[in-house]
Amino acid sequence: MIRIKNARVMTMVNGTEILNGEVWTDGDKIAFVGTPTDEQLKTAVFEREIDAAGGVVMPSFKNAHTHSAMTFLRSYADDLPLQEWLFDKIFPMEAKLTGEHIYWLSKLAILEYLTSGMTASFDMYFEPEAYVKANIESGFRTVLCGSVSGEASNIERLKGYMKQFNGISPLISYRLGFHAEYTASYELMEALGELSRETGLPVSTHISETEKEVRECVEKYGKTPAELFDSLGIYDNGGAGFHCVHLTEHDMEIFRDRGVYAVTCPGSNAKLASGIAPLCRFREMGIPIGVGTDGPSSNNCLDMFREMFLVTALAKLREKDAAAFPAADVLEAATAGSARAMGLDDCDVLAEGKQADIIIIDLMQPNMQPLNSIAENIVYSGSKQNVALTMCAGKVLYERGSFFINEDADRIYAKANEIINSMR
């Protein structure tokens, strides 16, 4: 067992309430949360004791939407609108990617996730074999989201991946999904709805990221993307919608009625000038919310602290209301909300029997002082510099600037530069 002591424990079971106490882990699970009795301490056998030094111990952040291996295109094509960025700059470079590339580029993203206290990503990209290998080797948790596009026959590939990857490792799961309405044939989307009904599984996809996407969908089908998906049964078992910047009121009713998670990516939506998602309205309607970084080519960083500030700051600007989307709601969305959007219901909060996906936040840094409100300090003032430790499935993968992912960080940096330089 590992003992984390001398901690302010924010379990997220009762919102952002703080308990002074300890968290113990056993294997990949949480074994104890609270203040141990002398008897408990006498009988417990610890392989390691970690002194949190009065820091916050809380559930790790989960990245509910990303394209990890796009690290190679960070700062490669900035300051362009989405459609030009995607079709002229990104797709041609992605066509050159091999599995070997994806393997190294994913490891680079995993390093960055860990520095920001993230222990899981909901990832949509090519070459899942290479990506899965990178994650298992690193000890990082990932949920792969189906990214099929084009013709209906591609659904067979998706079915193959579902069989291939679910069960391969406790760290890996694969969920039904497709890229987006604007890259999928009607027949493919029909087949996805059918598959969801057959299997009872949720379906996740990009949705209503730009005005153009919604307008063209309405022109083509006479329906918004959410209406189209719902008419095909795609949301019959829930799922997650990535971006959700331009949902209509009717779209939101569909999300609410079907229990679809709205995954917001404010950094990417701002940088690509796509707009600000109506998060306050989502919350009013009872739509569950998760937070994602999107890929490192559109963001450009993979930093949940930046995203958390943007979630609330952009909501305040959009609603012209400084009280909009307060800190506690942001923390809920970035931890439990994101976890549940990914199907990681056992990684959502700190409680006995849950997965030991835990971070320690160092409060003895100037941006965290004084301690007027710890939750507000984390959301409004926090930085990845405050992440003292990141643990995934009971294993410490990052601690005070050092990585423990079975690979040298400098080697990963060298590989990433080699890959992009070979493509120019």
Next chain:
Amino acid sequence: MIRIKNARVMTMVNGTEILNGEVWTDGDKIAFVGTPTDEQLKTAVFEREIDAAGGVVMPSFKNAHTHSAMTFLRSYADDLPLQEWLFDKIFPMEAKLTGEHIYWLSKLAILEYLTSGMTASFDMYFEPEAYVKANIESGFRTVLCGSVSGEASNIERLKGYMKQFNGISPLISYRLGFHAEYTASYELMEALGELSRETGLPVSTHISETEKEVRECVEKYGKTPAELFDSLGIYDNGGAGFHCVHLTEHDMEIFRDRGVYAVTCPGSNAKLASGIAPLCRFREMGIPIGVGTDGPSSNNCLDMFREMFLVTALAKLREKDAAAFPAADVLEAATAGSARAMGLDDCDVLAEGKQADIIIIDLMQPNMQPLNSIAENIVYSGSKQNVALTMCAGKVLYERGSFFINEDADRIYAKANEIINSMR
């Protein structure tokens, strides 16, 4: 002399161009920038050699608007609109502040500035003696901005401070200024215009931060704040306007014609739901731009990396244009632009004879890889975790997580908590 070697030098003299080379400092000044000859290296005597390890050496960031000592109110009254936040929560607590409080609370802010690569602040607050003492002891550079308000007779206090603090230390300067139109009598503003004409000095103040402020000024005077100030001669010698969220086209013409700096504080303006300043229009019109964090009660952190991302991200959202306000312009505004807005023309870029206000950015971290564009990596993906070293006036004040400001950081944290707890 101090030698910083093995560096990518971004001087900001020619934009964000990178030179491989060295920077040498002698006392508080830069003695050399470039690639030294063998002869130069043979004759130079270095007290210290710093290996930048391939990192970026660039001008430090300057914080062109803040209220440093408001650290005690960080996370004290979040999620409130500006007027309620200011009049109901902030002013009553500020009334309890003593000089001793200001001294410790300012030191807390200085620690935070250093972690984010800032070496100077344009500060507006009470009790300048205590604040000046904290800055001189810490080795931090500060420009105090007059913060008088109320009756015309208060101008005498401003004149006294100008005499008292200008010349007290090479690190300290004091500039004419007042709090804002809405806290000043007409007679005080008249007296400020007169003082500016007499002395030939610029005047700085809060301006057009909220719609309410502008509307009420127009109701009262039949003029916007900028029109009012200009009619009184306040901008005859330039100055800086803090916030500038709701400037009209005519206001912008005044700023351009008078050479007034627009200092933007996007984090604070977003968190208080004040709006997004029209930075692209400022740039089109040739209005010079600086960047500030505003105080830690409204932001809540003092992090130039967050501000830089917000400068460009909010401009992109406002203009619905992903090409708006590119990375190079953001870096220019946060370094040279801010420095010049504060009258620190000798701290703007890296060149022989300039002040040695320098930072080293560590590129060997996952958020900075691969090296497609270093300037874009810094603005879009950078974090204060990348700040390896912060040097002010030739002295290293922060290096890899440790502070060298003649005071123990933990003691400062304890004092800050003690102060706020004594006031509740």
